[in-house]
Amino acid sequence: MRVLLTTWGSRGDVEPLAGLAVGLRELGAQALVCAPADEEFAALLARAGVPMVPLGPTVHSVVAGPKPPTAKDAFRLAPELVAARFETLTAAAEGCDALLATGLMPAGARDVAEKLGIPYVLACFHTLGLPSRRFPPGARPGKQSPREETDLRVLWEQDAQRVNALYGEALNRHRAAIGLPPVDNVRDHVLTGRPWLAADATLCPSRGMTELDVVQTGAWILPDDRPLPDDLEAFLDAGAPPVYVGFGSMAAYAPKDIARVAIEASRAQGRRVVLARGWAGLAPIDDADDCLVVGDVNQQALFRRVAAVVHHGGAGTTTTAARAGAPQVVVPQIADQPYWAGRVADLGIGSAHDGPTPTSGSLSAALASALTPETRARARTVAGTIRTDGRTVAAKLLLDAAGRDRRSVTV
Structure with a gap:
């Protein structure tokens, strides 16, 4: 057939x-x-x-x-x-x-x-x-x-x-x-x-x-059995779980200076950053070794090893992070993204940023909420309910x- x-x-x-x-x-x-x-x-x-x-x-x-x-x-x-x-x-x-x-x-x-x-x-x-x-x-x-x-x-x-x-x-x-x-x-x-x-x-x-x-x-x-790149494996092994930041296909829609804002917010929480380049072309803001930029990688494997996932609220990213039991911070931009942000907040598996344009302070506050032990525990519980x-x-x-x-x- x-x-x-x-x-x-x-x-x-x-x-x-x-x-x-x-x-x-x-x-x-x-x-x-x-x-x-x-x-x-x-x-x-x-x-x-x-x-x-x-x-x-x-x-x-x-x-x-x-x-x-x-x-x-x-x-x-x-x-x-x-x-x-x-x-x-x-x-x-x-x-x-x-x-x-x-x-x-x-x-x-x-x-x-x-x-x-x-x-x-x-x-x-x-x-x-x-x-x-x-x-x-x-x-x-x-x-x-x-x-x-x-x-x-x-x-x-x-x-x-x-x-x-x-x-x-x-x-x-x-x-x-x-x-x-x-x-x-x-x-x-x-x-x-x-x-x-x-x-x-x-x-x-x-x-x-x-x-x-x-x-x-x-x-x-879609099943994904790709190994993570060697440099990403080394970065993950070199310290505590980092924060993942990615805005997928959001090219013209990504918040202005989101790379800088997200890196500063993560650093304020004492976290390193895995920055997904994506269509917005996100890039490091300095030469510090606490930030690694990645291209297309196996998110199903990566999200199980991060402290939180900061993203735009696409259905796929929300689902992948939820399956992995990773706390989320959703910064919605367009279309269905505010809905997914609301669901993440309602389920207690992360935070919905108030508005599409975060500052370092506002994103740091949302990240602090997502990084609590209570949110991590709730995210792991909900992960067990996601059908595959x-x-x-x-x-x-x-x-x-x-x-x-x-x-x-x-x-």
Whole structure:
């Protein structure tokens, strides 16, 4: 059996698909991933032994400029991605038995599956984009809701209108070209009534969060058995556990001077620092030997050996740190990151920094809270509740869906 998995987004959108692809392979199925052709993502998928087909522009080319992308950029990118999905996925999905999509509003993926007559699944890594009676929609480019509007039903309707403005014309034009009727609500069309949630239930409970029939599988964790680099091993062995600081794919979004702020905050707590370079290009602030810069390393192994993890609050980093039992300090910047910061604080496994731009003092205070014995003990307790079988659960569900009537276009 052969399955097509697709996404467009940061590493946090790509790595779970690599994990799911491994889960499918473990069950004897083949998986192909369509994803942006950033070198980092291509290397990750190659390491997992998963074939890749490039999709759309690289993410780095969109988000790694000196300033964050604008609304104008979003309205230019949206139809470009729709066109890329119709072209790339149509070819890649030939001979496939199911198509699963995730990442930035994958408009076009369901439509390709519909044309080919294969099941389609929409997966997400949190519940914040799912219409809800409990919380308002997140920020999205386009005409904004009036500040005085508080009716959640109205706010979610206006969110759907913003999605239509971004994707509607391009989606329906491409649907018409392959003989499919138009859709009038792109968001709900993409989401379906039964989206999958690839997140751990302890970290991201789904009950009551949306009226959709969510299928929660657990996180899709990619196994990582890479040894840590020799210099990192030597650094870890040379003293007490250091603080890890990393902001992943946050290039233009990373707080100004975050390397300096984080190093000074860690030193104030008597801790050395492992600084992840990431897309923000974090670098040491002096020649002191208490700071080591690393590139792409095995976080699953590293986080078990650090005193705390300071990060931006991506779903993947939050889950990896939670599994490792490492206390966390989350400095959220955009999208779902404030949610993960709140969950870390609510669970007592770390601290949520108040605001996206820390000072040495404010980050030192958050770090002091995360470094307490009580927080460390709580983090270890919660680590024992994190399920590790999410990729297998999802792989079995996907193969079951693929084995049904191929004319069923959603599951």
